[in-house]
Amino acid sequence: MNLALKNRFLCFFICLTILSLFLCSVSLEAEEALVKQTKGDGNWVERWKPIEMFRWWDPAHYFEPDNKVQGVFEAEKCVTCHTVVTPGITNEWKKSTHSFAGVTCDKCHGSDHQKIEMPAPDDCAECHPEQVKDFKSEKETDNSSHARAFHANGVDEGLQGNKQQPETAGFALRNAIENKCDSCHFRHRFDAAEARQPEACSYCHNGPGHRETEYYNTSAHGAITKIDGDNWDWDKPLKVGNYRAPTCAYCHMYKGTHNTVENAVYANKGVQEEVDSKAKEFVEKRKAWLNICNDCHSTRFASAYLRDADETVKVSFAKVKEAKTIIEELQKSGRLDPMPKHLPSSPDERNRGDLGGRLNNVSVIEREFIDMNNYHTETIFPSVFHMSVNLQTNEFGTYKQDQSLARIKAEASKLGLLKVLEEKVGAKYEEYDFWKVVEFPNFLKVVK
Ligand code: HEC
Ligand code: HEC
Ligand code: HEC
Ligand code: HEC
Ligand code: HEC
Ligand code: HEC
Ligand code: HEC
Structure with missing residues (x-):
């Protein structure tokens, strides 16, 4: 046995010993409570506690090393033991590419195992300042x-406002994209070629509220990418001449920008307000889109x-x-059941606006409006802007x-008819008490 091989064996043995020691202790010890808290301004901020996975989903705020392994190690040692x-x-x-470029484990995680770090965007910024700057510039809109x-x-809002913490784990993982750079180029390959493909976006951008994958897959662009994509060289940057049909990133991260919303006219506003795409502020953005097309x-x-x-x-x-006007008329004439002024306050009140947003404990017609506005109307703008033929x-x-x-309309007619009948027979209708008590998802009762 030559010396190098012997050394490797020795190392392997040491690693195994440490690993078994570690595994014994970790299984017995209860997880320490996470104490640090990102202060939000939700309604339940005082009751809100981060879940354990926040260590990795918001590492800059929550990551703590577990102190099981001691020592300051050189790059090779990290690799040997972690193999x-x-x-x-x-x-x-x-x-x-990192491995070939000499970006070893310690460059991102540090060398002292008791102070191991989980890299957040600011840590990548040391070597990739441009991408991180672009990425953060999204906050300007x-x-x-x-x-x-x-x-x-x-x-x-979401976690503190509407749901019990354990119900929101998947949601938090989706939104964790704010806190880390490995959502589109999966660790530890960190490959731009992977991020250029639609699947790198699709695993988040699908389903109710964000069906972009479904729209794209039912467009000519999506079809061509599926039929022909295996023959493309995904190592090429997203520029003219390199791709036959556009992918998500081609349109939203054109020429490598890491600001995905810089050209957005409707995005996110699609359900909130009517947008005049010809307004001055949007002229340049529309030009930028046309430039891509x-x-x-x-x-x-x-x-x-x-x-x-x-x-x-x-x-x-x-x-x-049209729908809004109908409901506002009913509110004015006191014909809604229940009337909004008789309802207890709700944690989702903040999202409510004048109509829409509040999902629980509302009249059936208001609830229908929420579905119409927040879910059905919301699918129209992105389906047409993704050239979906069916959806x-x-x-x-x-x-x-x-x-x-x-x-x-049918419900409004019914309420109108009831009113006429009430007046005719001289009946006086009182709202049921159950409207005045609302059970929130965390089972906290609020009584008016
Ligand atoms: C002697 C073995 C050994 C060496 C050398 C070593 N580690 Fe580790 N490391 C471990 C063990 C054991 C764990 C715990 C693994 C687990 O949770 O399954 C760990 C965990 C980690 C974690 C994950 C922490 C977490 O909580 O998710 C990172 C990151 C890490 N090591 C990086 C490094 C880096 C960087 C180096 C070199 C500077 C290094 N390690 C050297 C044994 C080692
Ligand atoms: C280019 C920077 C970079 C390099 C180099 C790097 N990592 Fe990581 N590592 C990350 C990022 C980013 C995460 C995810 C952080 C998060 O989830 O918040 C991570 C997470 C981890 C984790 C915990 C998550 C898991 O899936 O278990 C371990 C363990 C780890 N790295 C080990 C290593 C080891 C070992 C090496 C060297 C072979 C290495 N890393 C090299 C950036 C890097
Ligand atoms: C110590 C410097 C350093 C750090 C820290 C670093 N990188 Fe890199 N990265 C490089 C170098 C060098 C390359 C290869 C040359 C280039 O593309 O710039 C590279 C390439 C890349 C690529 C393109 C790889 C390819 O094959 O397409 C991605 C994506 C990437 N890095 C992401 C990250 C992310 C995310 C982080 C933080 C978790 C990070 N890097 C941290 C130096 C670093
Ligand atoms: C880890 C999950 C995740 C991945 C992966 C992901 N996104 Fe997102 N994306 C989100 C979240 C969360 C938002 C915030 C808006 C929301 O709640 O839908 C968002 C917002 C956006 C927006 C702005 C939408 C708006 O309403 O203003 C665009 C455009 C976008 N993503 C494009 C992409 C593209 C293109 C890719 C792939 C290259 C991608 N995303 C990958 C989670 C993800
Ligand atoms: C929404 C998906 C997405 C996220 C999030 C993302 N990237 Fe990228 N990244 C891409 C795409 C797509 C490309 C390829 C761009 C191109 O072809 O020009 C890329 C390319 C890169 C490259 C290679 C650039 C080159 O010219 O070779 C680096 C470095 C990089 N990203 C770093 C980061 C860092 C750092 C973060 C965190 C701030 C990050 N990325 C977050 C999708 C993403
Ligand atoms: C041909 C170019 C093109 C392709 C390909 C494309 N998009 Fe879009 N996307 C658009 C346009 C245009 C808009 C509307 C932008 C605006 O607000 O003006 C948009 C809007 C969006 C929005 C905002 C929707 C909302 O409800 O707020 C998201 C998120 C998004 N795209 C993600 C994706 C994802 C994920 C893919 C791939 C599955 C993709 N896009 C593919 C052009 C494209
Ligand atoms: C990288 C090339 C590429 C880009 C960029 C691109 N497209 Fe396409 N597009 C195609 C191809 C190829 C087809 C399929 C043509 C066919 O139907 O035979 C297509 C089909 C279409 C279709 C449906 C087919 C038809 O004939 O009507 C529409 C609509 C469309 N694109 C609009 C756009 C718009 C709008 C943009 C910019 C937001 C855009 N495309 C960006 C390549 C591209």
Whole structure:
């Protein structure tokens, strides 16, 4: 046995011993409570506690090393021991550009094992300042975005406002994209080629509220990528001439920008307010979109498509307005059951606006409006802007929106008829008491 081989064996043996010691202790010891807390401004901020996984999902605030392994190690030692301790991670790292460029474990995690760090964007910024700057610049717009996701959706509102903590784990993982750079280039390969493919976005951007994958898959762009994508060289940057059809990143991270919302006209506002895409503030953004389309299409073709799409969105808002007017009339004439002024306050009140947002303990017609506004109308703008051929009109989108509007009208007629009957027979209707008690998802009762 030569010396190098002997050394390796010795190392392997040491690692195994440490590993078994470690595994014994970890299984017995109860997890320490996480004490640090990102202060949000949700309604239940005082009751809110981070879950254990926040150590990795918001490492800058919550990560603490567990102190099981002692020592300050050189790069090679990390690799040797971790080839045994975490073989999957070490294998991936060995195949990565980082490994070839000499970016060893300690460059990202530190060398002192008792002070091991979990890298957040600021740690990557040492070597990739441009991407981190772009990424953070998303905070300069009002849009919900990657750089604001955890706070906007998680800490400040969602987690504290609406749900019990254990119900929100998947949601928190989705929103953790704010706090780490490994959401699209999976660790420890950190590969740009992977991030360029739609699947790197799709595992988050699917399902109710964010069906972009479904829209894309039912577009010509998605179809071509599926049919022909295996033949493409994904190592090439997202620029003219390199791809036959656009992927998510081609359109949203054009030429490598890490700000995915810089061109957004509707994004996130789609359900909140009507947007005039011709307004001054949007002219440059629309030009930027056309510039991307123009890699493959004529400007005339692309701008006609986007203008038509604007009209589709306009119609969808006209219907929302119609529904809103009907309900506001009912509120004014005191015909809603229950009337909003008789309801106890609710943690989701903040999201409520004048109508919409509040999901629990509302009249059936208001609830229908919320579904119409927040879910059905919300699918119309992104389906048409992703060139989906079916989802805009069938199953979701306008189909469901029309259904909601019809139900709202029917319910309004019924309430009108009841009013006439009440007056005719001289009956006096009192609201049921059950409306005045609301059970929140954390089983906290509030009585009015
Ligand atoms: C002698 C063996 C050994 C050496 C050398 C070693 N580690 Fe570890 N390391 C471990 C063990 C054991 C764990 C716990 C693994 C587990 O939880 O399954 C660990 C855990 C980690 C974790 C995960 C922490 C967490 O809580 O998620 C990181 C990151 C890490 N090591 C990085 C390093 C780096 C960087 C070096 C070199 C500076 C290094 N390790 C050297 C044994 C070692
Ligand atoms: C380019 C920076 C970088 C390098 C180099 C790197 N890591 Fe990591 N590592 C990360 C990031 C980012 C995370 C995830 C942080 C998070 O989830 O908040 C991570 C997480 C981990 C984890 C915990 C998560 C898990 O899945 O168990 C371990 C263990 C780990 N790294 C070990 C290593 C080892 C061993 C090496 C060297 C072979 C290494 N890392 C090299 C960036 C790096
Ligand atoms: C010590 C410097 C250093 C740190 C820290 C570092 N990187 Fe890198 N990274 C490099 C070098 C060098 C390259 C290869 C040359 C290049 O593309 O710039 C690279 C390449 C990359 C690539 C492109 C790889 C490819 O094959 O397409 C990605 C993605 C990446 N890094 C992400 C990260 C992330 C995320 C972090 C933080 C978790 C990070 N890096 C931390 C130095 C670093
Ligand atoms: C780990 C989950 C995750 C991954 C992966 C991910 N995103 Fe996101 N994305 C989010 C979250 C969370 C938001 C915040 C808005 C929301 O709640 O939908 C968001 C927002 C966006 C927005 C802005 C939407 C708006 O309403 O303003 C765009 C555009 C976007 N992502 C594109 C992409 C693209 C392109 C990719 C892949 C290259 C990608 N995302 C990968 C989770 C993810
Ligand atoms: C929403 C998905 C997504 C997130 C989140 C993301 N990246 Fe990227 N990253 C990409 C895509 C797509 C590319 C390829 C861009 C191109 O082709 O020009 C890329 C490319 C890179 C490259 C290689 C650049 C080059 O020219 O080779 C680096 C370095 C990088 N990203 C670092 C980061 C860092 C640091 C973060 C955290 C702030 C991060 N990325 C977060 C999708 C993402
Ligand atoms: C052909 C270009 C193109 C492709 C490909 C594309 N998008 Fe989009 N995307 C758009 C346009 C245009 C908008 C509307 C932007 C605006 O607000 O003006 C949009 C909007 C969005 C939004 C905001 C939706 C909302 O409800 O707020 C998200 C998120 C998004 N895209 C993610 C994705 C994902 C994920 C993929 C891949 C599955 C993808 N996009 C593929 C062009 C594209
Ligand atoms: C990287 C090239 C590329 C980019 C960028 C691109 N497309 Fe396409 N697009 C295609 C290809 C290829 C087809 C398939 C043509 C066919 O149907 O035969 C297509 C199909 C379409 C279709 C449906 C087919 C048709 O003939 O009507 C529409 C609409 C469309 N694109 C609009 C856009 C818009 C708008 C943008 C910019 C937001 C855009 N595309 C960006 C390549 C691209």
